[in-house]
Amino acid sequence: MDLRGVNKVFDVPGRPPYVAIEDFNLHLAEGEFVCLLGPSGCGKTTVMNMLAGFIEPSSGSILLDGEAVCRPGPDRGVIFQSHDALFPWLTAQENVEFGLKMRGIPAKVRSETAQRFLALVGLANEGRKFIRELSGGMQQRVQIARVLANEPRILLMDEPFAALDAQTRRVLQDQLVDIWQRTQTTICFITHDIGEAVFLADRVATMRAGPASGIKEVVEIDMPRPRERISDQASVYHRRIEDVISAEVQAALA
Numbered sequence: 662m663d664l665r666g667v668n669k670v671f672d673v674p675g676r677p678p679y680v681a682i683e684d685f686n687l688h689l690a691e692g693e694f695v696c697l698l699g700p701s702g703c704g705k706t707t708v709m710n711m712l713a714g715f716i717e718p719s720s721g722s723i724l725l726d727g728e729a730v731c732r733p734g735p736d737r738g739v740i741f742q743s744h745d746a747l748f749p750w751l752t753a754q755e756n757v758e759f760g761l762k763m764r765g766i767p768a769k770v771r772s773e774t775a776q777r778f779l780a781l782v783g784l785a786n787e788g789r790k791f792i793r794e795l796s797g798g799m800q801q802r803v804q805i806a807r808v809l810a811n812e813p814r815i816l817l818m819d820e821p822f823a824a825l826d827a828q829t830r831r832v833l834q835d836q837l838v839d840i841w842q843r844t845q846t847t848i849c850f851i852t853h854d855i856g857e858a859v860f861l862a863d864r865v866a867t868m869r870a871g872p873a874s875g876i877k878e879v880v881e882i883d884m885p886r887p888r889e890r891i892s893d894q895a896s897v898y899h900r901r902i903e904d905v906i907s908a909e910v911q912a913a914l915a
Protein backbone atom coordinates (compact mmCIF):
# COMPACT_ATOMS: atom_id res chain seq x y z
CA MET A 662 0.00 0.00 0.00
CA ASP A 663 1.29 3.46 -0.88
CA LEU A 664 0.53 6.96 0.29
CA ARG A 665 1.99 9.48 -2.13
CA GLY A 666 2.02 13.21 -1.53
CA VAL A 667 -1.19 12.95 0.49
CA ASN A 668 -2.76 16.17 1.78
CA LYS A 669 -5.88 16.50 3.90
CA VAL A 670 -7.52 19.84 4.53
CA PHE A 671 -10.64 20.08 6.69
CA ASP A 672 -13.11 22.85 5.92
CA VAL A 673 -14.39 24.25 9.18
CA PRO A 674 -17.40 26.63 8.91
CA GLY A 675 -16.53 30.18 10.04
CA ARG A 676 -12.81 29.41 10.35
CA PRO A 677 -9.90 29.09 7.92
CA PRO A 678 -9.51 25.57 6.50
CA TYR A 679 -7.38 23.31 8.72
CA VAL A 680 -4.46 21.62 6.99
CA ALA A 681 -4.22 18.37 8.96
CA ILE A 682 -1.89 16.37 6.69
CA GLU A 683 0.62 17.73 4.17
CA ASP A 684 2.76 15.77 1.74
CA PHE A 685 2.45 12.46 3.59
CA ASN A 686 4.47 9.69 1.96
CA LEU A 687 4.68 6.09 3.17
CA HIS A 688 5.04 2.67 1.57
CA LEU A 689 3.75 -0.43 3.32
CA ALA A 690 5.34 -3.58 1.95
CA GLU A 691 3.37 -6.81 1.64
CA GLY A 692 3.34 -8.67 4.97
CA GLU A 693 5.00 -5.82 6.83
CA PHE A 694 4.06 -4.64 10.34
CA VAL A 695 4.24 -0.84 10.48
CA CYS A 696 3.40 1.28 13.51
CA LEU A 697 2.34 4.88 13.02
CA LEU A 698 3.42 6.86 16.05
CA GLY A 699 2.91 10.51 16.86
CA PRO A 700 1.71 13.01 19.46
CA SER A 701 -1.95 13.50 20.26
CA GLY A 702 -3.84 15.30 17.52
CA CYS A 703 -1.07 14.97 14.91
CA GLY A 704 -3.37 13.26 12.42
CA LYS A 705 -2.90 9.50 12.92
CA THR A 706 -6.62 8.74 12.79
CA THR A 707 -7.01 11.02 9.78
CA VAL A 708 -4.38 8.96 7.93
CA MET A 709 -6.08 5.74 9.03
CA ASN A 710 -9.49 7.00 7.89
CA MET A 711 -8.00 7.76 4.47
CA LEU A 712 -6.36 4.31 4.25
CA ALA A 713 -9.70 2.75 5.19
CA GLY A 714 -11.48 4.85 2.56
CA PHE A 715 -13.78 6.51 5.12
CA ILE A 716 -12.55 9.95 4.02
CA GLU A 717 -10.82 11.08 0.84
CA PRO A 718 -7.49 12.89 0.65
CA SER A 719 -7.78 16.51 -0.52
CA SER A 720 -4.95 15.71 -2.95
CA GLY A 721 -2.29 13.08 -3.49
CA SER A 722 -2.95 9.38 -3.87
CA ILE A 723 -3.50 6.28 -1.77
CA LEU A 724 -2.89 3.07 -3.69
CA LEU A 725 -3.46 -0.59 -2.88
CA ASP A 726 -1.79 -2.84 -5.45
CA GLY A 727 -1.54 0.21 -7.72
CA GLU A 728 -5.32 0.89 -7.56
CA ALA A 729 -6.59 4.12 -5.97
CA VAL A 730 -8.43 3.68 -2.67
CA CYS A 731 -11.56 5.81 -2.63
CA ARG A 732 -14.05 3.90 -0.49
CA PRO A 733 -14.05 1.22 2.22
CA GLY A 734 -13.54 -2.32 0.90
CA PRO A 735 -13.12 -5.91 2.13
CA ASP A 736 -9.43 -5.75 1.17
CA ARG A 737 -8.89 -3.49 4.22
CA GLY A 738 -9.99 -4.64 7.68
CA VAL A 739 -10.36 -1.89 10.28
CA ILE A 740 -10.12 -2.43 14.04
CA PHE A 741 -11.00 0.43 16.33
CA GLN A 742 -10.03 1.22 19.90
CA SER A 743 -13.57 0.69 21.10
CA HIS A 744 -15.40 -2.57 20.60
CA ASP A 745 -18.67 -0.67 19.99
CA ALA A 746 -18.26 -1.84 16.42
CA LEU A 747 -19.44 -5.30 17.53
CA PHE A 748 -23.15 -6.18 17.48
CA PRO A 749 -24.26 -6.72 21.10
CA TRP A 750 -27.40 -8.63 20.10
CA LEU A 751 -25.30 -11.32 18.38
CA THR A 752 -23.03 -13.97 19.88
CA ALA A 753 -19.25 -13.86 19.33
CA GLN A 754 -19.61 -16.55 16.66
CA GLU A 755 -22.42 -14.65 14.90
CA ASN A 756 -20.37 -11.46 14.99
CA VAL A 757 -17.47 -13.22 13.27
CA GLU A 758 -19.85 -14.79 10.75
CA PHE A 759 -21.55 -11.48 9.95
CA GLY A 760 -19.34 -10.29 7.10
CA LEU A 761 -19.29 -13.78 5.59
CA LYS A 762 -23.09 -13.89 5.69
CA MET A 763 -23.23 -10.52 3.91
CA ARG A 764 -21.01 -12.01 1.21
CA GLY A 765 -23.41 -14.93 0.77
CA ILE A 766 -21.06 -17.62 2.11
CA PRO A 767 -23.05 -20.81 2.91
CA ALA A 768 -23.90 -21.44 6.57
CA LYS A 769 -21.65 -24.47 7.05
CA VAL A 770 -18.55 -22.78 5.58
CA ARG A 771 -19.36 -19.63 7.55
CA SER A 772 -19.59 -21.50 10.79
CA GLU A 773 -16.34 -23.41 10.22
CA THR A 774 -14.51 -20.23 9.18
CA ALA A 775 -15.74 -18.34 12.25
CA GLN A 776 -14.67 -21.19 14.54
CA ARG A 777 -11.24 -21.24 12.92
CA PHE A 778 -10.71 -17.51 13.47
CA LEU A 779 -12.12 -17.58 16.99
CA ALA A 780 -9.62 -20.34 17.75
CA LEU A 781 -6.85 -18.22 16.18
CA VAL A 782 -7.54 -15.44 18.71
CA GLY A 783 -7.85 -17.91 21.61
CA LEU A 784 -11.64 -17.86 21.89
CA ALA A 785 -12.48 -21.34 20.63
CA ASN A 786 -14.81 -21.98 23.57
CA GLU A 787 -16.48 -18.57 23.77
CA GLY A 788 -18.35 -18.49 20.46
CA ARG A 789 -21.80 -18.92 22.00
CA LYS A 790 -21.42 -16.02 24.41
CA PHE A 791 -23.01 -12.66 23.76
CA ILE A 792 -20.70 -9.65 23.55
CA ARG A 793 -21.73 -8.28 26.96
CA GLU A 794 -20.67 -11.58 28.55
CA LEU A 795 -17.08 -11.10 27.36
CA SER A 796 -14.29 -9.02 28.92
CA GLY A 797 -12.89 -5.97 27.09
CA GLY A 798 -9.86 -7.96 25.94
CA MET A 799 -12.06 -10.79 24.66
CA GLN A 800 -14.27 -8.31 22.81
CA GLN A 801 -11.20 -6.86 21.10
CA ARG A 802 -10.20 -10.38 20.07
CA VAL A 803 -13.68 -10.96 18.61
CA GLN A 804 -13.18 -7.76 16.58
CA ILE A 805 -9.86 -9.08 15.31
CA ALA A 806 -11.39 -12.50 14.46
CA ARG A 807 -14.30 -10.83 12.67
CA VAL A 808 -12.01 -8.70 10.53
CA LEU A 809 -9.57 -11.56 9.80
CA ALA A 810 -12.44 -13.87 8.75
CA ASN A 811 -12.90 -11.60 5.73
CA GLU A 812 -9.25 -12.24 4.81
CA PRO A 813 -8.26 -8.62 4.19
CA ARG A 814 -5.02 -7.73 2.42
CA ILE A 815 -4.23 -5.24 5.13
CA LEU A 816 -5.25 -4.80 8.74
CA LEU A 817 -5.71 -1.19 9.90
CA MET A 818 -5.65 -0.90 13.68
CA ASP A 819 -6.34 2.40 15.44
CA GLU A 820 -5.00 2.17 19.01
CA PRO A 821 -6.82 -1.15 19.41
CA PHE A 822 -5.44 -1.96 22.87
CA ALA A 823 -5.38 1.54 24.38
CA ALA A 824 -8.47 1.00 26.54
CA LEU A 825 -7.22 -2.28 28.02
CA ASP A 826 -5.29 -2.81 31.25
CA ALA A 827 -1.53 -3.26 30.90
CA GLN A 828 -1.57 -7.02 31.50
CA THR A 829 -4.33 -7.73 28.94
CA ARG A 830 -2.61 -5.38 26.49
CA ARG A 831 0.59 -7.42 26.69
CA VAL A 832 -1.29 -10.67 26.10
CA LEU A 833 -3.06 -9.19 23.06
CA GLN A 834 0.21 -7.79 21.68
CA ASP A 835 1.74 -11.29 21.92
CA GLN A 836 -1.30 -12.81 20.22
CA LEU A 837 -1.31 -10.19 17.50
CA VAL A 838 2.33 -10.90 16.61
CA ASP A 839 1.51 -14.61 16.54
CA ILE A 840 -1.56 -14.04 14.30
CA TRP A 841 0.43 -11.73 12.02
CA GLN A 842 3.19 -14.32 11.64
CA ARG A 843 0.66 -17.05 10.88
CA THR A 844 -1.54 -15.08 8.46
CA GLN A 845 1.21 -12.87 6.96
CA THR A 846 -1.30 -10.02 6.70
CA THR A 847 0.14 -6.52 6.28
CA ILE A 848 -0.59 -4.46 9.40
CA CYS A 849 -0.71 -0.70 9.93
CA PHE A 850 -1.06 -0.10 13.67
CA ILE A 851 -1.56 3.30 15.29
CA THR A 852 -0.19 3.87 18.74
CA HIS A 853 1.23 6.65 20.87
CA ASP A 854 3.04 4.10 23.05
CA ILE A 855 6.72 3.81 22.07
CA GLY A 856 7.17 0.51 23.95
CA GLU A 857 4.25 -1.01 22.06
CA ALA A 858 5.65 0.17 18.72
CA VAL A 859 9.16 -1.18 19.44
CA PHE A 860 7.71 -4.54 20.50
CA LEU A 861 5.39 -4.92 17.50
CA ALA A 862 6.75 -3.20 14.44
CA ASP A 863 9.14 -3.97 11.62
CA ARG A 864 9.23 -0.20 11.10
CA VAL A 865 7.98 2.70 13.20
CA ALA A 866 6.82 5.68 11.14
CA THR A 867 6.90 8.77 13.36
CA MET A 868 4.73 11.79 12.61
CA ARG A 869 5.29 15.50 13.16
CA ALA A 870 2.92 17.55 15.32
CA GLY A 871 0.14 19.24 13.33
CA PRO A 872 -0.92 21.31 11.57
CA ALA A 873 0.44 20.08 8.23
CA SER A 874 1.68 16.86 9.74
CA GLY A 875 3.62 14.28 7.77
CA ILE A 876 6.21 11.60 8.32
CA LYS A 877 9.12 12.80 10.41
CA GLU A 878 11.34 9.73 10.35
CA VAL A 879 10.90 6.01 9.78
CA VAL A 880 12.85 3.85 12.22
CA GLU A 881 13.51 0.23 11.29
CA ILE A 882 13.34 -2.09 14.30
CA ASP A 883 15.96 -4.67 13.55
CA MET A 884 15.32 -7.02 16.47
CA PRO A 885 14.80 -10.77 16.16
CA ARG A 886 11.40 -12.27 17.03
CA PRO A 887 10.12 -13.40 19.46
CA ARG A 888 11.07 -10.12 21.07
CA GLU A 889 11.76 -9.19 24.65
CA ARG A 890 9.92 -6.11 25.87
CA ILE A 891 12.82 -5.14 28.08
CA SER A 892 16.30 -5.59 26.63
CA ASP A 893 19.33 -3.42 25.90
CA GLN A 894 18.41 -3.37 22.22
CA ALA A 895 14.76 -2.43 22.92
CA SER A 896 15.98 0.41 25.19
CA VAL A 897 18.21 1.77 22.43
CA TYR A 898 15.26 1.87 19.98
CA HIS A 899 13.00 3.32 22.67
CA ARG A 900 15.44 6.16 23.35
CA ARG A 901 16.03 6.80 19.67
CA ILE A 902 12.29 7.13 18.94
CA GLU A 903 11.80 9.23 22.06
CA ASP A 904 14.46 11.60 20.73
CA VAL A 905 12.66 11.77 17.39
CA ILE A 906 9.23 12.56 18.77
CA SER A 907 9.89 14.48 22.00
CA ALA A 908 10.05 17.80 20.12
CA GLU A 909 6.77 16.92 18.39
CA VAL A 910 5.08 16.09 21.69
CA GLN A 911 6.23 19.47 23.06
CA ALA A 912 4.92 21.21 19.94
CA ALA A 913 1.58 19.40 20.21
CA LEU A 914 1.18 20.54 23.83
CA ALA A 915 2.30 24.13 23.23
Ligand SMILES: Nc1ncnc2c1ncn2[C@@H]1O[C@H](COP(=O)(O)OP(=O)(O)OP(=O)(O)O)[C@@H](O)[C@H]1O
Nearest residue numbers: 671673679681700701702703704705706707708871
Ligand atom coordinates in the same frame (compact mmCIF):
# COMPACT_ATOMS: atom_id res chain seq x y z
N1 LIG B 1 -13.64 16.36 10.57
C1 LIG B 1 -12.74 17.23 11.00
N2 LIG B 1 -12.93 18.56 10.87
C2 LIG B 1 -12.00 19.43 11.29
N3 LIG B 1 -10.83 19.09 11.88
C3 LIG B 1 -10.59 17.79 12.03
C4 LIG B 1 -11.52 16.78 11.62
N4 LIG B 1 -10.99 15.57 11.91
C5 LIG B 1 -9.79 15.80 12.49
N5 LIG B 1 -9.54 17.13 12.56
C6 LIG B 1 -8.34 17.76 13.11
O1 LIG B 1 -7.22 17.16 12.48
C7 LIG B 1 -6.17 16.98 13.44
C8 LIG B 1 -5.76 15.51 13.47
O2 LIG B 1 -6.78 14.76 14.12
P1 LIG B 1 -6.66 13.18 14.35
O3 LIG B 1 -7.87 12.72 15.08
O4 LIG B 1 -6.36 12.54 13.05
O5 LIG B 1 -5.37 13.11 15.28
P2 LIG B 1 -4.75 11.86 16.09
O6 LIG B 1 -3.28 11.93 15.88
O7 LIG B 1 -5.44 10.61 15.72
O8 LIG B 1 -5.11 12.27 17.58
P3 LIG B 1 -5.20 11.37 18.94
O9 LIG B 1 -3.88 10.70 19.12
O10 LIG B 1 -5.47 12.39 20.00
O11 LIG B 1 -6.35 10.41 18.72
C9 LIG B 1 -6.69 17.51 14.76
O12 LIG B 1 -6.22 18.83 14.94
C10 LIG B 1 -8.18 17.49 14.60
O13 LIG B 1 -8.79 18.50 15.37
